Amino acid sequence: MQDVPVVMVHVEGLPERGHGRWATPLTAAARAYGAIPPPALVLLGIVSVQVGAAVAKQLFATAGAAGTVTLRLVLAAAVLLLIWRPSLRVDARTWLVVAGYGLVLGAMNLTFYQAIKHIPLGAAVTIEFLGPLAVAVLGSRRWLDGAWALLAAAGVLLLTRVDGGLALPGVLFALCAAACWAGYILMAAALGSRTSDGGGLALAMVFGAVLALPFGVAEAGTALLDPAVLVVGGAVALLSSVVPYSLELEALRRIPPRVFGILMSLEPAVAALAGLVVLHEALHPAQWAAVFCVVLASVGATRTARPEG
Incomplete structure (x- = not known):
């Protein structure tokens, strides 16, 4: 069980093979990925996700947090539907999954974007990372x-109490995102067992977009149709979904899941750096120590997990 979260943290994206006109560019991309060492692929994917989140936060002033999420999910759903063209002929149990x-x-995306609306990106990702970490250790009886x-x-507690602490709404939204991330991991495993290609993901992304749409329209209104907003929203979709998912899928073909998980544990630290560089969100030294505690805990839980089977 311990290896599941780190395998499923972000793996929800591009297919291994394209269809029709997509086959050639996807094949060429796969060959390009093959020349890059797997750890570099994972790190590039992490950087892309967090830079995408930082870019998304800059869009909040125009489209709002919910509007930005809506753009990301709707555009991602459109791309996946175009690539996979999924069949609607699935059984009722699969539809439920x-x-x-x-x-x-x-x-998960709605609550996370609301979190980074109130607190720094690095802090939000650090708190959100409690979700996969909880799944990693859930049910274990080992003291380690x-x-x-x-x-x-302890790291999260330190993070929220340094220099007056973080805004309570942001912390609560980040905790909700953490709970959603844990649920997402379990649902991703179920989806993987009931579907064999990206068609299920494409349909699922539609449900996510439909959930976000009322919130996005209510907050952003016609701003969602502004060409400049659409361009930035497309960039967010690419940086936060298409690019990292494709990189991580290729990496997972060539490295063990546990190694992948250890690399993914660096995400809170990369998020803090992205927040610093792109958004100028500086963390206090004690908050950096808190981020390090969560990273160390995630690396340790992944590294010392018992092999399955």
């Missing part, structure tokens, strides 16, 4: 896993 996955995905969980909790 697809809908559940999509709704959790939409809720309990120690990693306590270290992560």
